[in-house]
Amino acid sequence: MKKVKVNEEACIGCGVCMSMAGEIFGSNSAGLSTPKVDKVSDDNKEAIEAMENCPTGAIILEEVAEDCDCGECHCEHCECKHEEE
Numbered sequence: 001m002k003k004v005k006v007n008e009e010a011c012i013g014c015g016v017c018m019s020m021a022g023e024i025f026g027s028n029s030a031g032l033s034t035p036k037v038d039k040v041s042d043d044n045k046e047a048i049e050a051m052e053n054c055p056t057g058a059i060i061l062e063e064v065a066e067d068c069d070c071g072e073c074h075c076e077h078c079e080c081k082h083e084e085e
């Protein structure tokens, strides 16, 4: 799974990602892109193409464990699971 992130400092609000992947990216009140979903599958074409076509590289698809609740860790066995064990 990939966590969907947009670097708001890099986004220029061009709308490319929203038109290419409207179910994944929306516009916030400042006209900048914001993720509509938390995670996408590793092979989600729309998300990958939007990331590749973003003119400023603002879109980040970050690897996370499939069962990760926090969405912040990068390991296979995420911190939130460790705490439950």
Ligand code: SF4
Pocket (backbone or CB within 6 Å): 006, 010, 011, 012, 013, 014, 015, 016, 017, 018, 032, 033, 053, 054, 055, 056, 057, 058, 059
């Ligand atoms: S394509 Fe990139 S710069 Fe354009 S709105 Fe989306 S995140 Fe922002």
